Each structure stands twice: as structure tokens, then as C-alpha cells.
Amino acid sequence: MKLINKSMLTAIIALSTASVYYAQEVKDTASKSKDIEEVILKGVTDIAKDRKTPVAVSTIKAAQILERQGNQELVELLNTTPSVYATKGGGGFGDSQLSIRGFESKNVAVMVNGMPVNDMETGAVYYSNWTGLSDVTSFLQVQRGLGSSKLAIASVGGTMNFITKSADMKKGGVVRLGVGNNDFLKTSFAYNTGKSENGWSSSFLMARQSGATYIENTNYEAYTYFFALGYQPSAKHNLQFMITSSPQWHDQRSYAPSIANYIKYNPDHDNTPYRRYNSDFGYYTDASGNRVALANAMNYYAKPVMMLNWDWNISDKSTLSTVAYMSNGRGGGARNLGGIAGKGMSTFYDNEGHYNYDQIFAANAAINPNTAAATSTLVRTSSINSHNWYGVLMNFQHKINDNWNFSVGTDDRYYYGYHYQVLSDLYGASGYKDNTNKNAPNRVVNNTYDYKKLSWNPFGGSLAPMDQRLAFSNDGEVLWYSGFGQVEYSNDKLSAFLQGSVSNQSYQRIDDFVLPGSPQQGQIIDRKTGFKDLLGYNIKGGANYNLNENNNVFANIGYYSKQPLMSAVYPSNQQVVNPNLTNEKIFSAELGYGFKTNNFNAKLNLYRTEWKDRFYRRGNIPNIDGNGNTGYSEVSGITQLHQGVELEANYRLNKFIEFNGMFSWGDYQYKGNATGANFLDDNTPVAINGNNASTLYLDKVKVGGSNNNSIPQTTASLGTTISPLKGLKVYGGWQYTGKIYSTLNVAEFLKPGNESLKLPDFNLFNVGASYKISLNNPNQYFTLGANVYNLLDTTYIQDGATNIKTTDTITANNDPDKGKTYEQAGRTYKGIADGNRVFFGFGRTWSATLSFNF
Numbered sequence: 001m002k003l004i005n006k007s008m009l010t011a012i013i014a015l016s017t018a019s020v021y022y023a024q025e026v027k028d029t030a031s032k033s034k035d036i037e038e039v040i041l042k043g044v045t046d047i048a049k050d051r052k053t054p055v056a057v058s059t060i061k062a063a064q065i066l067e068r069q070g071n072q073e074l075v076e077l078l079n080t081t082p083s084v085y086a087t088k089g090g091g092g093f094g095d096s097q098l099s100i101r102g103f104e105s106k107n108v109a110v111m112v113n114g115m116p117v118n119d120m121e122t123g124a125v126y127y128s129n130w131t132g133l134s135d136v137t138s139f140l141q142v143q144r145g146l147g148s149s150k151l152a153i154a155s156v157g158g159t160m161n162f163i164t165k166s167a168d169m170k171k172g173g174v175v176r177l178g179v180g181n182n183d184f185l186k187t188s189f190a191y192n193t194g195k196s197e198n199g200w201s202s203s204f205l206m207a208r209q210s211g212a213t214y215i216e217n218t219n220y221e222a223y224t225y226f227f228a229l230g231y232q233p234s235a236k237h238n239l240q241f242m243i244t245s246s247p248q249w250h251d252q253r254s255y256a257p258s259i260a261n262y263i264k265y266n267p268d269h270d271n272t273p274y275r276r277y278n279s280d281f282g283y284y285t286d287a288s289g290n291r292v293a294l295a296n297a298m299n300y301y302a303k304p305v306m307m308l309n310w311d312w313n314i315s316d317k318s319t320l321s322t323v324a325y326m327s328n329g330r331g332g333g334a335r336n337l338g339g340i341a342g343k344g345m346s347t348f349y350d351n352e353g354h355y356n357y358d359q360i361f362a363a364n365a366a367i368n369p370n371t372a373a374a375t376s377t378l379v380r381t382s383s384i385n386s387h388n389w390y391g392v393l394m395n396f397q398h399k400i401n402d403n404w405n406f407s408v409g410t411d412d413r414y415y416y417g418y419h420y421q422v423l424s425d426l427y428g429a430s431g432y433k434d435n436t437n438k439n440a441p442n443r444v445v446n447n448t449y450d451y452k453k454l455s456w457n458p459f460g461g462s463l464a465p466m467d468q469r470l471a472f473s474n475d476g477e478v479l480w481y482s483g484f485g486q487v488e489y490s491n492d493k494l495s496a497f498l499q500g501s502v503s504n505q506s507y508q509r510i511d512d513f514v515l516p517g518s519p520q521q522g523q524i525i526d527r528k529t530g531f532k533d534l535l536g537y538n539i540k541g542g543a544n545y546n547l548n549e550n551n552n553v554f555a556n557i558g559y560y561s562k563q564p565l566m567s568a569v570y571p572s573n574q575q576v577v578n579p580n581l582t583n584e585k586i587f588s589a590e591l592g593y594g595f596k597t598n599n600f601n602a603k604l605n606l607y608r609t610e611w612k613d614r615f616y617r618r619g620n621i622p623n624i625d626g627n628g629n630t631g632y633s634e635v636s637g638i639t640q641l642h643q644g645v646e647l648e649a650n651y652r653l654n655k656f657i658e659f660n661g662m663f664s665w666g667d668y669q670y671k672g673n674a675t676g677a678n679f680l681d682d683n684t685p686v687a688i689n690g691n692n693a694s695t696l697y698l699d700k701v702k703v704g705g706s707n708n709n710s711i712p713q714t715t716a717s718l719g720t721t722i723s724p725l726k727g728l729k730v731y732g733g734w735q736y737t738g739k740i741y742s743t744l745n746v747a748e749f750l751k752p753g754n755e756s757l758k759l760p761d762f763n764l765f766n767v768g769a770s771y772k773i774s775l776n777n778p779n780q781y782f783t784l785g786a787n788v789y790n791l792l793d794t795t796y797i798q799d800g801a802t803n804i805k806t807t808d809t810i811t812a813n814n815d816p817d818k819g820k821t822y823e824q825a826g827r828t829y830k831g832i833a834d835g836n837r838v839f840f841g842f843g844r845t846w847s848a849t850l851s852f853n854f
Helices: 006-025 036-040 062-068 074-080 259-264 357-365
Strands: 056-061 084-087 097-100 108-112 137-144 158-164 172-180 184-192 200-212 219-231 237-245 248-251 281-285 291-295 298-302 305-313 318-337 379-399 404-425 432-434 443-445 470-490 494-511 532-546 551-562 584-596 600-621 631-652 657-670 674-680 693-696 711-722 728-741 762-774 781-789 797-800 838-840 845-853
Touching: 056 062, 056 074, 056 600, 062 074, 062 137, 062 762, 074 084, 074 137, 074 711, 074 728, 084 711, 097 108, 097 158, 259 838, 281 357, 318 404, 318 470, 379 470, 432 470, 728 797
Parallel strands: 108 158
Antiparallel strands: 056 137, 084 097, 137 158, 172 184, 172 845, 184 200, 200 219, 219 237, 219 248, 237 305, 248 298, 281 291, 298 318, 305 318, 318 379, 379 404, 404 470, 432 443, 470 494, 494 532, 532 551, 551 584, 584 600, 600 631, 631 657, 631 674, 657 711, 674 693, 711 728, 728 762, 762 781, 781 845, 797 838
16 A cells, blocks of 8 residues: 555545544434435436336346455456346456447446446546446446436447445445455455434445456556545435545556467467467566566556535425536556567567567667667557546436426536557667657657556646657547436336437547648648537437236337547547548337246347447557558448347245346347548558558448457356355356357458358356354354356357458468468367467456455
8 A cells, every 4th residue: 555645545544534433423323224226316327217217227236246256357247137248358457348239338338326437539448447346336237228318328238337335324344355366365444434413424445456367467456445425414405425546557468369379379288279378478587587577568547536416305396416526537558669670579479479578678778769760669658548537417307296207407528638658668778769749850768657656646647748758649628518308207007208318529639749730631730620519419218017016018219319439530540520420320229028026037128229320440450551560440331230139037936046047139230331441550541452441341241349359149147046054155157158259350341241250159157155154243244255257167269359261361471371271271279260369268267255344
């Protein structure tokens, strides 16, 4: 904890201690914890209610998160939810990927207490910024499809809402300790004061975890702090303040190695893939002669969030809920710049498949960056993606009579994103000469930033000065204004709603490296583009009808005119507005049926979603030009059709045994063709068949991922929980994933007839147990827990980054099988070409926990 800013830590401890002392001096008026839904349903969170809200919904409560997460990624707990696929991505801490109904995270609305957290420029969600949510979440609700949120949010695939602990929870605390494979260690302490007679309450939590994941050289360190302060001066007013953050750094595996290299670099040399293999690190020899590991891929970030909620019961019929929030994030991830005699990092691999840093350091040391040409040294940089984000949500709700009510509100946000690169390791060089800033070319920079020095400033903190920025320095400014409204009708059997929203998004790009007055795409540009206003809207409605106390049916339908993201407004990293700019159009419809008895629940859903005029950008593509250079692709005019069936059920046989299961079948495919273009990282167009832009023949091609990830179209799970003794639970589960399609690559769909690469199906088994040891005081007890993930140590491919077929010809000049097809050369693995770049899933891992509640 020595890295914590002293003044901030003192403030947290002072507030926490004072609130604990004060609450203990007065009578605790809460004899038991308020049901969390009673607290937050009055606000802007739009939590779905069973047999009332007409959407497909699944809820995971805090007890299940604490019991089963261990050292898994939080979103992996959703793999037993229909149409949800969560993986560990590259395998680094917090690098998980998620899709719902075939739509990735940037098209899933992720919220904390109803506050949208998708990046306002890219739509992305970086789960490494939110690793502390598992410690403070009261429950997690996933609404598949357009959902019930009134906001104008990107809920194409669904909505995922984390509801965090309220300050007025039951008085008590908990201390936890967790251990696991690869030196996983997690400690935490939390305390809730309960509500005092004067209406004050508070909660706080401090946590730390460290270790490594299953993958080579993926060390990490992460902290979490959470503080909530509540005040209810009267029955009319309830104020809740919250601040939380999870500062972290972690070494990564961002590049997906080929299957051939997983096999080649297996230390056992048994012709099987070495699933732990990581090509994004290497070794150097220190002054004492020790071999030291050094990461070339890493990420670090701190995203503090402050929220102030005010619920005002104006009258028996009217309420006003207001949320003001701020989030100033700081951090970035690794990239490389430059080269040594034209050689990049990939030319310095040793015979173990790792970087030989001794060679890189020696070669860099021999170069004088002051006299050499620009980019003549090979260095590691941090690509900064920081931001300042402020917003206000307001919702006025009025009950007209026993059956009718309406809501109106506004969602307003301001976002300023900072994007540039700074040096993080010179790799033995004395400096790096950069010539990308047209206003100050050929500068030699030698100041480096330590990514393991975490940010504890709740207001964000400082930015790097302009003279230390490399490669690019551009900012994105986004203004968001919206209004929404909803009319709702309900009685004992029928509930229905109609809602709509209108929003205006204004985008401005600021580039400090361009020369004002210079031309781009035939236009004279300036440092600032000016704001481009884009109007969007949505309208949706639905109804649920309870046929009787056991059966209900529901339906919903909606249309969403969604504004494109920043990269579509200003494509190719330039200052010129896209002349073909258009809103994306989403139409969705769904039917559902529910059956419920005392010991059995089942839900069945049918859905259809069509998404037109989609634009997407895929970055960090290796060897995009065939000459070893990295670049990005931009694809426009995409139409996707996603439809499917979902079933989930729960059956309690008796007080000892409970079963749960789900099945989802989807058919996700592209409709018609699209247009794609490739660029180097410096925005130089890459010619494809003689042109930069080419037709992509995607009609009826199965939808795959967009960034080193895959999309499954069939999932299933079956689990059981056995409680043979009081306090003891033993549980296990089977998960099936099938019809898995790899990432789309522009160069692989330049002629008709190609298909997405289908990866092998796989089955996984997880088991666990927990035991509660009660003490004489009913509020005090110990809990022991243990989990084993991938019990059978199954080898499987979770994500694919390429679409190479067994009938494709091997083209690499240094490959002895050049000119043959993969099939002819015997270069296949489980039916797919071994030239495909993939991420294998983790092997068998485990975790154990001990907690004490008081």
C-alpha cells in the first residue's frame, strides 16, 4: 500500500473511521439489510422485474460472485447465461472479452448503477478498469436484446448493469483472503456501519490482489478502494455518494501466436500446443548475470468513479432521481516504435520463441539517435488513452393512478479523451528520434514513464508534456445531450411500456501533430475540426401478460438509429469528416414465455435483430502489408442478421439438490457485401488488388469476431448444487460452446465464396465447494471456499484471429513448406490450418478462499 497517495488514503480512513465511530455510538435502526432492489428501483437503473418487465433477463447475486469467481474474470460467471460468451482474451489480468447474442462489448451497454461506462469514442469496455466490481457488486443483471433501459445507449446485444453496494446496508464487516494458481493472492476488508438514527450510513472496502495468470509472464498488481456515504434526512430525501477505483498494472499477451508456434515452442517437444506460450516478452542479462524477464506488452490504468445520487420523493405519486458523476481515467498500453536497420521486434526471437533483449539492447546502444535518421532505434512506448468524463442523469416519475405512470428525463455527458504515446522503455538506446509532429520534427526523446507506478489521484492527474509525446497526439471531444420518456401500464395480469429517446452526439477531433493549413484528402485542415453533430433516436415497447400464477408470455420490439463512433466520423486518423457518414440502424423483436412454480422455473425466448450500416475498425494487425508492418482495417456498409432461441431453467429437487441449465442456438450472418480498406499505423493506405478500398464478399458469411476474438452460435450448460450438510455446498457444472467463428480479416474476403473459419467445439467442467462455520454470535461466521476450473484440463481454442483454411497455400518465404497447402503439408490441428493465430483457453486452474464475517 506504500504506493497510495498519502493525503487520499488519510481522507478515506478518516471518513471511514468517523462514520464507523458515529454509527456505533447510536442505535443501529436497521435490524436487517434492506433488499437492494427496494433501494435502487426508484432511481435510473431500470432493473427488470420477473413476470413484469417484458425482456429476457438473468441476474447473478453477490453471494454467487463471491462463492464462484475465485481468480476467474468477473464476466466469465456469465457463461452459464444464454447467448453469452466470455473469455480471458489474451490471458492477461482483466483482458477478458464478452459477446451477447453475437454482439461484442462495444455494442453491449455496460452500466454501473445505471450509469453508462462504454467509452464515448470507441464504445469499448476495458474490464481491467473494473476488476474491483466483484468486491462491491450487490448483484449483476444482464438484459439480452434492447432491454428496458430508458437511455439512448448502445444496447444492440444487451445491457449489463452492475449494482454496487448501498451505504445503508446492514451493519457488519468481512475480511477475506484468496489464494490460487500462479501465486494468486487477494486480500480485502470491508465494513458497513448500518444506518444511524440521524439517517447517516457508510460502507468502505480496501482490497489488493497480485500474482500472474496461467499464461507466461503475465504478472500483475491491482488495488480496489470503495467508499459510500449515505444520508437520509427525511422520508422525502435520500442522498448516496460513492467513489471507487481499481488502479492496476499487468503484463499481457496481446499477440495471438500461430498454432504452429504453440507446438514449436512447447518445452516438452511432444508435438502438442504449449497453452501458456506468450510471444510478447523476452529475457535480458542483468549486471549480476541473471536472466530477467521483460514484457513487451503491458497495460496500466486507474479509472476512479465518483457518483452522487439524490432521490426526492416529491409526493406519494411523484419522484425525482438525479445522478451526477465524474470519471477521470489515466493509463495506457504498450506499443513499439522504430526499428534497427529496418528490423522490428519479430526479428529478435530466440530459440524459445521469446525476445532476445541482449541483442536488442546491444544493437540500440550502438546507434546515436541524434545523428541517425528518425525511428532508427527500437523502443517500447505507452499508448495513452486517458479521459475526463462528466455526466448528469435525471428521471422524473409520476404515478397517474393505480395502473398508469410515466417517466421523463435527460442523460447529458461531456467527454474529453487524450491519445498520445510516450516512452516506457528505451531497450538500451540513449533516445528515440521522432518526426511525426509536423510542428516540431526530428526531436530526440529519452524520458521514460514507469507503468508500474500507479495513479491514486481520484481526479485523474497530470498529462505528459507535448515535447515528450511520440507518434501521434490527438484528442477526442464528445458532447452528448439526450431526452427520454416512458409510459407504463400495469395491473395484476398485464404490464406494458412504450419508451423513446432522442440524443445528439457532437464529435470534435483535435490533432496537435498536424500542420495547420496543410491539406488532407483535398481539404485544408486545422488543429481542431469543429464539432460534427449527429442526431439519433430509439423507440421500443413491450408487454408481459401473466396467464396465471405459473405461466406468462411477453414480447418486445424496437428500432434504434444509432450514431456511429468517432473512428467512423473521422476515419483513417485524419481531420476530415467521413463524406459517407450515416447512422447505424438496428431493428429488434423478441417473444418470450415463462413458467414458474415453487421449485421449477423456465424461460424460453425467440429473438431477431438486424443491424445495418455498421462501421468497424480493427487495429494492431500484424504484417498487414506483407512487409512486417502493423496497421489497421476499416470496414463500412456492413449488415448483420442475428436470430436465435434461448432456454434457461432451474429445478430444486429438494432442500439438498438443485439443478440449473441453459441452451442457446443462434444464426448470425452477414447480409450483402461491404467495403474494406487497410492502412499502416502511420495512416499510409495499403493497396489490396491495386486499390486501397475493396469490396468484401460477406453475403451469408457467418459472423465472427472483430479483434482477435470469436463468436459462438451455440452454447449450453448444466449445473447442480448439493447441500448435504448445514452450511456445506458442493457444486459443479458443464459448459458447451459450439459453432465458433473466428475474427474477420479484410484480405480474406476479397472474392466470393469464402467462409469464416469455424473453430473446434469444446466442453468444460468446473467444480467447487463452500462451507460456512457459524459461531455463537449469528452475525459472526467463517466461510471456506474452493474452485477448480477446467477440471479435466481440456485443451481448446477460445478465440481465433485469422481465417486461414487447410486448402490455402503456405506463402511465407522462410517456410520449408512454401507452395504447398496446409493440408498437403500435413499442417493441421483438429481440422484447421496450423498457420492460424489463436488464443488457447487456460488449462486446469484453482483458487481457495477464507472469509470472516462479523
